[in-house]
Amino acid sequence: xxxxxxxxxxxxxxxxxxxxxxxxxxxxxxxxxxxxxxxxxxxxxxxxxxxxxxxxxxxxxxxxxxxxxxxxxxxxxxxxxxxxxxxxxxxxxxxxxxxxxxxxxxxxxxxxxxxxxxxxxxxxxxxxxxxxxxxxxxxxxxxxxxxxxxxxxxxxxxxxxxxxxxxxxxxxxxxxxxxxxxxxxxxxxxxxxxxxxxxxxxxxxxxxxxxxxxxxxxxxxxxxxxxxxxxxxxxxxxxxxxxxxxxxxxxxxxxxxxxxxxxxxxxxxxxxxxxxxxxxxxxxxxxxxxxxxxxxxxxxxxxxxxxxxxxxxxxxxxxxxxxxxxxxxxxxxxxxxxxxxxxxxxxxxxxxxxxxxxxxxxxxxxxxxxxxxxxxxxxxxxxxxxxxxxxxxxxxxxxxxxxxxxxxxxxxxxxxxxxxxxxxxxxxxxxxxxxxxxxxxxxxxx
Numbered sequence: 001x002x003x004x005x006x007x008x009x010x011x012x013x014x015x016x017x018x019x020x021x022x023x024x025x026x027x028x029x030x031x032x033x034x035x036x037x038x039x040x041x042x043x044x045x046x047x048x049x050x051x052x053x054x055x056x057x058x059x060x061x062x063x064x065x066x067x068x069x070x071x072x073x074x075x076x077x078x079x080x081x082x083x084x085x086x087x088x089x090x091x092x093x094x095x096x097x098x099x100x101x102x103x104x105x106x107x108x109x110x111x112x113x114x115x116x117x118x119x120x121x122x123x124x125x126x127x128x129x130x131x132x133x134x135x136x137x138x139x140x141x142x143x144x145x146x147x148x149x150x151x152x153x154x155x156x157x158x159x160x161x162x163x164x165x166x167x168x169x170x171x172x173x174x175x176x177x178x179x180x181x182x183x184x185x186x187x188x189x190x191x192x193x194x195x196x197x198x199x200x201x202x203x204x205x206x207x208x209x210x211x212x213x214x215x216x217x218x219x220x221x222x223x224x225x226x227x228x229x230x231x232x233x234x235x236x237x238x239x240x241x242x243x244x245x246x247x248x249x250x251x252x253x254x255x256x257x258x259x260x261x262x263x264x265x266x267x268x269x270x271x272x273x274x275x276x277x278x279x280x281x282x283x284x285x286x287x288x289x290x291x292x293x294x295x296x297x298x299x300x301x302x303x304x305x306x307x308x309x310x311x312x313x314x315x316x317x318x319x320x321x322x323x324x325x326x327x328x329x330x331x332x333x334x335x336x337x338x339x340x341x342x343x344x345x346x347x348x349x350x351x352x353x354x355x356x357x358x359x360x361x362x363x364x365x366x367x368x369x370x371x372x373x374x375x376x377x378x379x380x381x382x383x384x385x386x387x388x389x390x391x392x393x394x395x396x397x398x399x400x401x402x403x404x405x406x407x408x409x410x411x412x413x414x415x416x417x418x419x420x421x422x423x424x425x426x427x428x429x430x431x432x433x434x435x436x437x438x439x440x441x442x443x444x445x446x
Contacts, residue, residue: 010143014155016209017140020091021159022166023202024132027098028063029167030191031125032255035060036263037273038188042106043115050392053263057384060259062119063126064380067373070130072229075366078135079228082211083365087135088203094128095199097121102192134369141356142212147299153353154295161288164258165281167191172277214361228366232359236367239358239420244374246307246413247351249314251380252406253344256399257283257337260384264391269328279330283337290345298350304414307354310346311411317343318403322396347410358420379406
């Protein structure tokens, strides 16, 4: 029998939220890095370098297409039977797909079936992540103590940083230890296969946690939705679409920097693979700090205010980023990448609480996960492809307009959503922010 949620340590919940998303993002990022550095050579060797890079990034985008489906399926059961079970199921789904990618034969061995199988496994990987984030965000926010929902909601977001550092660190070590031919032959597989260790640890953590107190109340009152996705589309469709559009800029900033930026640094600027990985790892530390700090600031000043300010900064900064990269000065490049990812953290940190707050408890898993997954399609899956094509056609300066336009989309979306939060989050402490700063609960979530 599951022990009462009130006896569960919030520290343990914080660790479960952070560790789980660290593992999930590790699995996701190693694919992004491999797509940028390796896959064009071993899965698309008969294409020219630019077309091969675009094809590799296209397989990366497949994972974003499958995420809404994962959000719907895992969200359905997460809103029907509980958050915990789906957190475990999503982790297993993504983990198995990731390991199988590491065991996949290349084009030289099985021909066209290699990229086809890669797309299938990438689809499964994205399907798992589609259910992961919503569960982790709800676990954190539905357990959050009074006045700390923004902080706790930033913990699943924070997991992206250690996941990225782990994935980059392993790829960097392999790049330094192995000659090019061995890295392409088998070295790239190691990060995928090593994920088995992380998955086992993540399962251990998540199997020991209890169901959230908010969902326990939903069960006690028999308020589960019979068809969460239908109810979400009927009553929260605006929140889903605009929530996804508001989130998209975070994906654009990250994947233009961390995925396309790697390819651009190696293929265009002439840096070595290991050097670009080192610079990116330093920049991600800025993202981690900003994610946590801005999550906390959103508890004091409101989610909407912090997100909008960060969005305006992103729109202006967009036009400086690639000109600074084009200086080819490593110090300037790492500072530019750090600033970009810090700005991303300013939006990404508060989003961990912002998206769940848009939905009622009985459809929150489905709604929040679907909005987040749509943001991945709008911003993440296409970002490296768009950036590659823009650079090839107009030059790198055109990417600034792309980033600025996506920042504008986020600003408009958050502005329209202003004041559309449900009156109660479903916790005993749901009114804690209202009591602390003297505003209506809905406005306090802004």
